[in-house]
Amino acid sequence: MTAELVRGQNHPLDRTRLEIRIAAGGPVVSGVTLADERGALTGVEAVAHPGAPRRTGIEVPRQAAAEHRIAVDLDALAADVHRVSVLLALPVGIGGPADFGAAAAPFVTVTGLDGTGIASYTLTDLGAESAVVAVELYRRQGAWKVRAVGQGYAGGLGAMLQDQGLPQAAELAAEIQEAVRDGLARSIPAPDPAPTPPAAAAPAITPPEAAAPASTPPANSTPTPINYHHPNRRPTAPPPPQNTPAPTPTEAPHTQAPHPEAPPTPVAGDAPGRTADERLYNQVWGIFEDLSRTVAAYRSAMDFAQSRLAKELDAVNADSRNRVGPAADAARAAAHDKHARLAAQAREVLDRDLAQLTAEAGVVEPALPPALADWSSPVWHGYRVPGDYPIAVRLGDLRLPECPDLRVPMLVRLPMNRGLWIDSGTPAMFRGEGAPDGFADSFGPDAFGSDAFGPDGFGNGPDGGEPLDAAEVRRRALDTAVTLAARLLAAHPAGELTLQVIDPAGAAAPALAPLLETGALREAPAAGAQGVAAVLGELTRRVDLVQMAVRNQAAESLPPDLDTAEQLLIVHDFPHGFDDRAVNQLRYLADEGPSVGVHLLMVADRAEAREYGPVLDPLWRSLLRITPVPDAHLADPWVGHAWTYEPSRVPEGSQILRQVLTDLAEARRARGHSRTSES
Secondary structure, eight states: OOEEEOTTOEEEOSOSEEEEEEEEEEEEEEEEEEEOTTSOOOSGGGEEBTTBOEETTEEOOSSOEEEEEEEEEGGGSOTTOOEEEEEEEOOSSSOSOSSGGGSOOOEEEEEETTOOEEEEEEOOOOOSOSEEEEEEEEEETTEEEEEEEEEEETTHHHHHHHHTTOTTHHHHHHHHHHHHHHHHHHHOOOOOOOOOOOTTOOOOOOOOSSOOOOOOOOTTOOOOOOOOSOTTSOOSSOOOOTTOOOOOTTSOTTOOOOOSSOOOOOOTTOSOOSSHHHHHHHHHHHHHHHHHHHHHHHHHHHHHHHHHHHHHHHHHHHOTTTSSSHHHHHHHHHHHHHHHHHHHHHHHHHHHHHHHHHHHHHHHGGGOOGGGSOTTSGGGGGOOOOSSOOSEEEEEEEEOTTOTTOOEEEEEESSOSSOEEEEOSOOTTTTTSOSGGGSOTTOSHHHHOGGGGTTTOTTSOTTSSSOOOHHHHHHHHHHHHHHHHHHHHHHSOTTSEEEEEEOTTSOOHHHHHHHHHHTSSOSOOBOHHHHHHHHHHHHHHHHHHHHHHHHTTOGGGSOTTSOOSEEEEEEEEETTTOOHHHHHHHHHHHHHSGGGTEEEEEEEOHHHHHTTOGGGHHHHHTSEEEOSSOEEEEEOSSSOOEEEEEEOOOOTTOOHHHHHHHHHHHHHHHHHHHHHHHO
């Protein structure tokens, strides 16, 4: 399954002959730089671009286009090439947006030659930049990995190449843009005006090659309906008859009238997969994707209705002789009526699709196994320690403002390929700053109205009351860490995950009580500078030894005292009590640990960590950030909506978490006695 990366995240490559596929909303220039171990370029011959598309092991397209395929043969690269950076830039002098903030988010996928997806990355946080390093393939200890970079440059190609140490950066950037302009002039003639379709012709519905945030269509274009449905799932309603007439000027082109036939009855596990759990996992992802595209279609239709209203009102006001009077008032009233009809039609289609997705979610939720189920599910009362790893774990729920009552489980595959950062600072929406990371600038009362945010209220606390104070948010962050640790322990076979805790100041004892009292946490949390150094040193040693053993296929040479179980390290109150050496060790564990079974669960205030300067940026960017209270900071990989994340909490007064941890501790002790008897 394709790994969906975010900025700073890396993923191992299991092959050396690759394709890098790029999809954008309009023409972009693609290129590749070949850098040494320090990230420096030796000269212009280290850059593959439209004017020189072939370098040893690399071939890039010759033109600017909305879609690209770059061929890469890592085995053919020179021995001194350690970093292969994929560049994207907007062409100059041929029209189109001046920066990526005004264009659809580019989507990059690394695949095998057979098209099998390895990793993908959506560049959703660009603004004034006109050039960007999208991803890089880098060599580390003899193995190749891909990292999502997303580093943009407002100065364009020249600034990007100069940043990589190329002395001739400005000259080469001009040469690339000139080659692009020449290629477009020769190979991409301007299209002829499309003939007006006959009234009886049905509008074509073409699935988009890459999902991007919906935008208002140009005034002189006729938008086509959006097919937002997951390609591997049954449609929520049968398609319209083939003789459906084309929309008239008073009909919304983004929507279709509901079909009179009833949609199919949802069935749990009705998705591809070899096992029941895999089918349920794929079905949850299908609901998530369908909801994302459904809301994208609704927002696009509403944008169209609003832009049409503005255009018609402008036309009335443009005539100074007729902008007042009964005729002008009637024209304005007609424009507002038309807008109301288009908005109502869009909402009708949205409500229809939401009803179907809600019904499907209602069938799937009770069928989920413990690893994927909410803590309130009755399935936990029949919990048994698993004998094998589940396909994924549930970290919480996701929702969108248009449908606050429809919550989709947030599932993460096992083994996890990145750690977690639980932000103990006040959420951005509580500070009145909107959603962080640039994912959701449109979230706020000005965008959807105050009623669209659901019962939580984005300016209030999670229970609709006053905003939480800093101490309460920190307490909930640590509680969230404990419940997530319990869920991860419950998802592993007995003894296959070892939990450790670093608590420099010893302030986490009350929250850690369930783990300590049940024996799930076998050793007291490490405190003080010596305790921090000892734990981090041992885990760093473990990563180094296991990496060497895997690379040399010598697992039997591992020291007998090495704990070969996967490791989960909870780090509380970071960065207080951590020196530079400890910070570097944490960065190393975050980057290299997941591939050999060492995972971080950081509990820290990201805003506070920023005060320590850019040294901590690579650390928190390499981890998946979640929050102890609802916050809209996660973006989906298809459209880029800002999703509100809600942590999964144990019901008030429930003893299910302690019961699960007790069962795990007993199963681990029983396994230990069995091994002792056998020896």
